Amino acid sequence: MREELVRRARDLDAADPLAEYRERFILPENVIYLDGNSLGALPTATPARMQEVIRGEWGEGLIRSWNDADWIGAARRVGGKIAPLIGVQPHEVVACDSTSVNLYKLIAAALDMRAGRKVILSEPGNFPTDLYMIAGLERQGLAERRLAPRDQLIEALDDDVALLLLTHVHYKTGDVFDMAAMTKAAHEAGALVLWDLSHSGGALSVDLNGCEADLAVGCGYKYFNGGPGAPAYAFVAERHQKALHQPLTGWFGHAAPFAFSDDYAPAPGIDRLQCGTAPILGLAALEVGVDLVAEISVDRLARKSRALSEFFLECLGEWGLDLELVSPLDSTRRGSQLSFRHAEAYAICQALIARGVIGDFRDPDILRLGFAPAYLRFEDMAEAARHLVEVLESGEWKKPEFSERAAVT
């Protein structure tokens, strides 16, 4: 069985037009990395580029690099490169701060644009930080959180809703929202929509402007391979930019930061989303990752992502493993991941990691396997499936060391 699946996998790898890109990443030996949806792998070009930025631009150029190395344009430049990968124009995206901070900016901006409405509508079980960022605004007396299950969201859209805040691909299950339909429904209720693209940007085809989306945020350290805690990005549709007022009115979002005036005046376009001094080291690493995704093309990545996860399920089937899949079976309806429910998911995940198969656990009972398509092979799928089968059939996961919870799970 193993030989047969590996043989088929190798044939698929031989025919894979993206196979060559695996070399563009530095991956540890003897590891099958199924967690690129949590932290993307290191692009081969990143270490040298970072040395250039650190030794050359910072060490030699010092303060002059704000002009000479265009540090001052970095946030807009990197944002502009992300833009076509999520279906929008370069001047509609900026790379800055964290996803959480950008959520605050845009939720608050939506409340400002929809004065009189206070409700932020989302679904229970959305990624925690999306829900948490509403809490601060609630305590400030500015927002009211309303949660409705996925199938009741549209009826929960009423005249009080300022903003519908959804994550395009669910972090736990991988379910994909119908972006066009949900956006349309929100607009019909007079609300704006903010899409969190953290689990779709760089892995799935996203067409924000085709769906007439208003606002979006996304993560730099997952499929964009920007490094741990990389800067995030934020999108504001051109039609909203002039009237957009976000409350984190720092000097980098000012129309003339180096005029050092006492009064705030927002920059004319997307730059008004910037706040503090741009994080140059983080942006430099992110730019390498984004360039690589752009070179490969998101459509090709999305296609391979579906093929990888379909083959993985096929392998499990060949092995006769019956595990509860919580992700949609239809690969066009899920993100680049497969999630399985098992009461002992934590220990199973740890046992897999001990074998070099790195996935992750999501409380309380989800084993989440991500298939970052830029650097995974079909052979990795066959081998990962075998490891999963062996861990479960041998009961290996029952070893006590696999149940000890670490700080980060």
Added chain:
Amino acid sequence: MREELVRRARDLDAADPLAEYRERFILPENVIYLDGNSLGALPTATPARMQEVIRGEWGEGLIRSWNDADWIGAARRVGGKIAPLIGVQPHEVVACDSTSVNLYKLIAAALDMRAGRKVILSEPGNFPTDLYMIAGLERQGLAERRLAPRDQLIEALDDDVALLLLTHVHYKTGDVFDMAAMTKAAHEAGALVLWDLSHSGGALSVDLNGCEADLAVGCGYKYFNGGPGAPAYAFVAERHQKALHQPLTGWFGHAAPFAFSDDYAPAPGIDRLQCGTAPILGLAALEVGVDLVAEISVDRLARKSRALSEFFLECLGEWGLDLELVSPLDSTRRGSQLSFRHAEAYAICQALIARGVIGDFRDPDILRLGFAPAYLRFEDMAEAARHLVEVLESGEWKKPEFSERAAVT
């Protein structure tokens, strides 16, 4: 004259207990860097440490490094190292986000703690982002900005003032506030105080707890040498931590981020100031810079900083240069900088840069020279003074190329 001043400078360098630390920084050749107050120089240890973090922790360790390399503790660890350098306890500081974002958190938190009061009092001409961060809260209807000149601040403290927001060392003039006196006055009026330490942390002795300060923020990329756009830091006095509610309630500030619950519950201590995923690359570079400052000791740095600027003024005096000093003449009343007023400050600054003497210009008419004491020599003072004299006496600054304004001035 030149020889005599250089000889004296070399004697001072020979007797300088911090002279050896210059080698701990990578500095470009033929440059006298008087802008460490804007962007600190590159520590010699940083490139290798960053390679370790990038290739080892990220590339090899991947997601496992959140536990194995203690990425999860990085924000608190780096904050804890900054703490003794500003006179507080390790659990009172966290390194995160930008100075601007941290200002928003703490201004908003102060408004929450002083419910019923809406005024944020500051001075005109404070660093722009400090003033701008109030603007967003004003538009949200939560704050009201009041500005009073430095000598009228105390009488402007009334029952409406929630927070006195001041920068310890003025970015333009270098004037130092009497932290103890201003804090006391604010407390007597029932207000809290938030100190911006961007131009004092790492260069001057700061005693926040000795002054009973409530809140503080500061910058990682100036005297802490953390690199361009490094993460900033935030301080909350222990006595306020339990009641502190800041509105950027992201998942990294949650009591149990990996429980993935729908509802926000703030972490028990200073961690509630964190918001999004910690910027690991930025924190790693910052940690190297902070370790170096701690090794040298802030008191020794402060002493040398005063000696450097005093000697620089002495050199100008020897050359008979009469330039309007806007910084206090008393070196104990100024930060690690000297600022001069001249109608042609921009062109003079550019002419100096062309000679390899890098200072900066602050709109509209300030030539600002910073004396980062960890890597500057007394000989640099003598030579920089000579260049300044020559630029002014020769009229060299009148060349047209020196008046062309760059994006970042």
